[in-house]
Amino acid sequence: MLDNNDVLKLARNAVEKMFLEKGREFTFPFDLIWQYTEDESQIPSTARPHQVKRLLSEEYIEKTGGITRALSSKRAGSATPEYRFGRALRDKLLKFIVVENLPTLDETNIFPIIFLQKKDWDDFGYRTAYEATLAISPQKSVSLGDIKILIGNTPSEQSKLPDTFFSMHSHKFCSLGQSIEYYKNVAALDSDIRNPRCQNSCRVIR
Known part of the structure; x- marks a missing residue:
C-alpha cells in the first residue's frame, strides 16, 4: 500500500511528465495528473486529494482562478478549480533531490537537478553530510563535492530534509561546503545554472 509520501512522489513525476508533453502554458483539472502516472489504479483514491496542497506549496502547480471540468470517471464533467504549472517548472528552478544512490537519468527528467x-557521517546524532552532484542532462553530470546541511537544532534532522525541493526559505537551515574545491566547482557553473532565477534555490549550495 502506498503512503502519502509515495503518492506525492508519483504526483510530482506525473506533473513533470505532463509539463514536458503539454508545455508551460497548459491548464488542467487536478485529476488529470493521475492519468500521467504509470499505473493510475495503484494510487488510493483517499490519498489523492491530500496532494493538492502539497504540490501547491512546492510550487509545482498553481491555481489560475478559473473553473474547468473534472475528468476522472467518478467526477467527470463536474466543476472543479483550474490549475497551471507552478513557477518551479515554468521558471525552471534548480531542483534538489535527496537520494541514497545516484539514479539513472533519461529525457523524461527536467534538468538541471542537484542530487544530494x-x-x-554522524556527529553525535547529527547526520547532515551529503555529496552533491549536478545533473545537466542525461549524459552530463558534474560532481560538486561534499556539503553539510543542517535543518533545525536537534539530532537526526537529516530525515527531515525534504526528498525534493526547490528552495529552503520555509526551513531554518544552514549549509557549508566541505572543501575549497567545492566552492570552485560551484563558481565554475555556467551562467544559465547560476542566473538570478535560480538565486532562491541555489543558496543551499553556496
Missing part, C-alpha cells in the same frame, strides 16, 4: 547523496 546521503553519507554515513
Whole structure:
C-alpha cells in the first residue's frame, strides 16, 4: 500500500511528465495528473486529494482562478478549480533531490537537478553530510563535492530534509561546503545554472 509520501512522489513525476508533453502554458483539472502516472489504479483514491496542497506549496502547480471540468470517471464533467504549472517548472528552478544512490537519468527528467547523496557521517546524532552532484542532462553530470546541511537544532534532522525541493526559505537551515574545491566547482557553473532565477534555490549550495 502506498503512503502519502509515495503518492506525492508519483504526483510530482506525473506533473513533470505532463509539463514536458503539454508545455508551460497548459491548464488542467487536478485529476488529470493521475492519468500521467504509470499505473493510475495503484494510487488510493483517499490519498489523492491530500496532494493538492502539497504540490501547491512546492510550487509545482498553481491555481489560475478559473473553473474547468473534472475528468476522472467518478467526477467527470463536474466543476472543479483550474490549475497551471507552478513557477518551479515554468521558471525552471534548480531542483534538489535527496537520494541514497545516484539514479539513472533519461529525457523524461527536467534538468538541471542537484542530487544530494546521503553519507554515513554522524556527529553525535547529527547526520547532515551529503555529496552533491549536478545533473545537466542525461549524459552530463558534474560532481560538486561534499556539503553539510543542517535543518533545525536537534539530532537526526537529516530525515527531515525534504526528498525534493526547490528552495529552503520555509526551513531554518544552514549549509557549508566541505572543501575549497567545492566552492570552485560551484563558481565554475555556467551562467544559465547560476542566473538570478535560480538565486532562491541555489543558496543551499553556496
